[in-house]
Amino acid sequence: MAHIHLKNISLAYPVYSAENSSLRATIGSKLGGKIERNQTGTQVITALSNVSISFNSGDRIGIIGHNGAGKSTLLKVLAQIYYPQQGEVVIDGDVSCLVDITLGMDAEVSGLENIRLRGIFLGLTKKEIDGLIPSIVEFSELGDFIHMPVRTYSSGMYMRLAFAITTAIYPQILVMDEMIGAGDAAFLDKAIARVEDMIGQTEIMVVATHSNFIIRKFCNKVLWMEKGSVKRFGDVAQIIKEYELETGETLKT
Amino acid sequence: MSFNIGWKDILDGVCKWRIWYILGSGDIRRRYARTQLGQFWISLSVAISALIIGLVWTILWKANVSEFLPYIVVSLILWGFLSSCIIEATDTFISNKHFMLGQKLEPSVIISALIVRNLIFLLHNMVVIALVFAIFQISISWKILLFIPALFIMSLLMYFISFFLAIICVRFTDVKHLINSSIQLLFYITPVIWQPHFLSEKYQDYLLLNPLYWFMSILRDPLIGSEINIFPWLLTLGTLVLAIVAIPIFVGKYVRRLIFWI
Incomplete structure (x- = not known):
């Protein structure tokens, strides 16, 4: 506990x-x-x-x-x-601090590669990340863009990817400075549901x-x-x- | 107490090898993402400067090109490794500030990343050494194997030295400027672009007063196949032992405070 x-x-x-x-x-x-x-x-x-x-x-x-x-x-x-x-x-x-949900990401490499980079910063192993990739790609709705360098993304797409990766894992203790969120109105409802799900899985949320x-x-x-x-x-x-x-x-x- | 905190930071940091590896390889990754030759552009510029210095020196001092040019190439590349570790240490915490303020990240992770990055650069530059050796048909002796322990010892030592300097520099910005100008000076008084035997015998003993000479010597001698001098090895190992004992205590004393200095 x-x-x-x-x-x-x-x-x-x-x-x-x-x-x-x-x-x-x-x-x-x-x-x-x-x-x-x-x-x-x-x-x-x-x-x-x-x-x-x-x-x-x-x-x-x-x-x-x-x-x-x-x-x-x-x-x-x-x-x-x-x-x-x-x-x-x-x-x-174990604490996950989501002050900056893009921490560790690199605009020069592909979205897929960024899932790995961000995943490592969140404390995952390569195997764990590989297991999460399909669901992250699906949630982010980036489609084929996932193979493009992140610098080609709009800032909304970039945040959506960061959000999708960050919310894919459930730490025991979650610390956030302002509620994390991403995307346009259509994405927002989906995002809120995902955050709710994430918070539901954590033991302590601040x-x-x-x-x-x-x-x-x-x-x-x-x-x-x-x-x-x-x-x-x-x-x-x-x-x-x-x-x-x-x-x-x-x-x- | 400080000793324990220091080692805890170092060991916890080592365990986060995935993070320091991606931080350390980031520059290289970005270079390869944009250019065909990637990091080899840097090696090329090292090669060119070595070539020019080598040629000028050969003409000035009528040195033997096939002996002197490989020496210069090896020296410049090794010096590049040592001096970048030191110079980058002076602002590594500032430039990685957002990582340290964004999540819990042991300062030692930042230092490991610095060493890894410079090792990757060094390995890329070794290609230049191999090329030069091939061109000048330098014979390789068994001594070259000594380069492996030498590089291991130096990487470990540079880790501790960089950590020490990084902490001091983040608190006292003046030291950063002091180091940056001293390195230039040390470049001239250390046998990098000149050979120890250029000095008259009377002065050669004084070389041992310069730690950077020891470090250059243990790394370079195996590569260029010159006689192995035992003193630099002993002195470097002694420094390493001292660093392993003393620097974790220093780290432990300040590591939890340095986040407030960046």
Whole structure:
């Protein structure tokens, strides 16, 4: 059973080049993390402070909050891209981080070859990829274009291929910055169904989003981040109501 | 503690060989996708520059072409391997930033990719060496087999050296510029386009102070069939042992922080 446990984690980005003190004027502003100096005098931007959360199998979490509230940083901690300077991180289960669904693809080679490249980045072996190729090609609806170099594709086709490969595997833990999607209106319904299917197969799903629709459709819990800390965590309807009441904003539908 | 973290990064990275192989072979793949000769265009330019340097030197110093030209070709190709590993290390994390920020990817994967790419280039360029040897009818001795362990040792050593330099350069950009200008300097003081015996005997011992001379020597001597000098081998092996012990500790200390520096 996959699970995620973060205990008192704090994360600060060191800023080595910017000695610009005018930046400090932004302290206390609503957007962005806190700009401070650490013990050694390096300027740091605190992105997460004292975050403690546990996610268990079956959780589908939507992370909401202002820009700079720490959503993306938290996702990168979950994806084990960032190691926080303080606190304890326990992540049990293999994580797939879909921040960039085209990662590893190469425009110079064919679509088929790109399925292999992207598959390798997703952690598959050659054999596993070969097994998935027919279904990916079929889903992407690229037909004979699959043998053409990807640079000849329209950007819609390119995204469709990336999407088809990325959603063909089911990780235990799925981390996304904004819901992945692709294509025109006709493809969109198909894409949503495929994402739903994928999410159904994963144990834990975490998505950072500004969209009410995404949260209501895919999530069963909401994590509200504010200034690098957890403001509220729990039931979807309850927290969205509180969020909209307090910020006076309505989440996009 | 640092030692364990360092080795964990290195070993986890090694296990992701599929990723570093496709990253490392990417350039070659793209070249072949667009051109007929692919990577051999690069080999051709190496061959041409070696030819020109070789001819000029032969005329200037009245050296023997059939001896000197193969030497230059071999030297330039090997130097190209060593210097590219070092120069590319200085900005490899920056240029592969989006991979490291897009998913969990051990920094060691990026370093392995760098070594693989340069090894692939080197193997392509070996074709030029084979051609030159065929043209000048260079006799091959059993010593050429020593090139295999030498290349293995050097690839391993360049992996550790590149890793070390890459971490330093991502944090201190000045070091990157320092290395780029030093390499040019080292090219002249290392016997690459000149032979050690060009120096008067008094100075020849000082050559051993230059690690790049050791590295060039163990790679080059087997290929050109010159006498095997034991000192460069011992010194290189000593450096490798030191690197295997010390660099993982250094890596472990900074590897989890370097993502914040890129």
